[in-house]
Amino acid sequence: MTKKENLSELIRYQSGTVVSRTLINKSTGTVTLFAFDQGQGLSEHTAPYDGLVYLLDGRAEIKIAGKRYKLTAGEMIIMPAGEPHALKAVEKFKMLLIMVKS
Numbered sequence: 275m276t277k278k279e280n281l282s283e284l285i286r287y288q289s290g291t292v293v294s295r296t297l298i299n300k301s302t303g304t305v306t307l308f309a310f311d312q313g314q315g316l317s318e319h320t321a322p323y324d325g326l327v328y329l330l331d332g333r334a335e336i337k338i339a340g341k342r343y344k345l346t347a348g349e350m351i352i353m354p355a356g357e358p359h360a361l362k363a364v365e366k367f368k369m370l371l372i373m374v375k376s
Contacts, residue, residue: 282330285309287366292316304373310334315362323375325353332367336360 285295285307292314298305303323310332318337327336328350336343339357344364353359 281307281370282368285368287311287368290314302374302376304371304375306371306373307368308371309368310361310363310366312363312366316360318358318360320356320358321353321373322355323373324355325359326372326374327351327353327361328370328372330368330370333364334367334369335362335364337362 284297285293287293287309288311290311292311293309295307296304297307307330327345329345329347331347333347334345336345336351336353336359338351338353338359343351345351347367
């Protein structure tokens with residue numbers, strides 16, 4: 275069933291952790307919501323696919339191939355396939371991650 279949704283309301287913050295919710299999981303790509311509590315993050319890793327990060331709320335620091343980027347609500351960045359990247363919550367934030375596999 276298709277219905278209209280508010281992305282920020284589909285996921286809630288939880289103290290001291292990172293929460294994720296997959297909205298679409300197909301062989302060609304995924305769409306996932308994340309909620310990071312302040313100070314939480316994902317350690318440096320690589321992915322075999324391009325990823326588009328769009329901040330819905332808050333502020334994040336994203337490191338891609340050694341370069342740091344500060345993002346705020348309404349901003350986006352592309353994390354290229356194969357490039358090491360890490361994320362950290364400067365303050366709690368919510369993001370939409372779109373992974374394109376083909």
